[in-house]
Amino acid sequence: MDGDGGSGAGARQQPVRRQARGERRIAQILDAAAAVLAESGYEAATTNKIAAAAGISPGSLYQFFPNKEAIAKALADRFTAQMGGAHRTAFEAADPGTVPLAELIDRIVDPLMAFNLANPGFKALFARPDMPAELSAATRPIQEALLGRVEGILAARAPGLAAADRTRGARVLIQVFKALVPLVAEAGSEDERAALMVELKRVLTGYMTALEARGGARRGDS
Amino acid sequence: MDGDGGSGAGARQQPVRRQARGERRIAQILDAAAAVLAESGYEAATTNKIAAAAGISPGSLYQFFPNKEAIAKALADRFTAQMGGAHRTAFEAADPGTVPLAELIDRIVDPLMAFNLANPGFKALFARPDMPAELSAATRPIQEALLGRVEGILAARAPGLAAADRTRGARVLIQVFKALVPLVAEAGSEDERAALMVELKRVLTGYMTALEARGGARRGDS
DNA sequence: GCATAATACGAGCGGTTACTCGTATTTGCA
């Protein structure tokens, strides 16, 4: 049965004519969801907690979202849009083929890490391996966009690399970055944080150098 | 109130004289818990699911464990014991100060990765940042043992490194390894898995080389 | 063989969760 059957809850299906008040509420709810998610994780972020954090009743929350998953998906979409901007400025800042490696890494890692630190709810949503199917579908676009951009850089800097090697290398680079985000985020001091950023860049630089050495020539073999 | 008050449930407090049957049951439960944890994660691994997987009733499960956390702790302890053996053979196979870097990494990474692949429940228990306090206390010993061993290697191979730099470097190395475990585990084919192992070792080698270059001399400065 | 303790069972308890529903209030539009 596909009739939604609810009396108060619409939130989707036929497009309810949203008022300005409603748009503001949605933004409030998403802000609250990000905050609750950041400090509780996905499972412990109850819908009632999110509603309370947004300063509304549970019923009001469900005027705008049909279920918890839809809230997460909407938040993921909002993150994706913001992150999309950050990606563009990060990856298009310089020609990846000619700029020195250290500078390239600075220009990409710094804004990406800044975004991750500024949005603590982000990794609760994108870095968890155990979320509902629909949810991980919502996070896939941004994952693949990132993968594509890193592959693009590898194509420019290690043109001799086979496509499979390029994809694998990009995956490894992304995974390394993601692994060090929590370390940087939980750093005890600003000094420690800066030192960890240096180490992160050292890891990426080392691996990128290895990839360039393999893929700089035309043969892509070990 | 500290009297346990239960009628059927003892499981701790005065040491119930365990029968051989009980020991077998405990092993069964731990096996079942590892399996359920591996494919569901900690939150979704319900005690009833674990009991069903072990082929017993929920009540029987609580004859041996006072609560869910105790099951996870016991499983963590069992993993710790097994992993302790793997650690010893991995880290004491060769003198870390003299053996070539590539061989050292092979000798450590291979058995560690094999253990992670052979025990899928392991990372569900040890790699999650969002578990009860008592639980993460149970996982801490093995985390710190690993950290200590890696620090020991760094002390041998990069003696010029300051203590803080050594700890930070060891943390980074461990985090990189842990980040690539899921990639290797979910590899589509044996070839892909082997290729990813090569990349993992490349990352570790590259970073280790950088650390050795910094810490090889007696000054530990950038 | 028999008393005692350990093991086994499973319906069910209190608590929490995502979500609903009847109803009251506010807004946009004529």
Added chain:
DNA sequence: TGCAAATACGAGTAACCGCTCGTATTATGC
């Protein structure tokens, strides 16, 4: 001003969670 739609409320509901308890069965010690 009046009215339909959108927004708001919050106690309530079904489902599921970890866990219990009364009771039945099986092993151990003497």
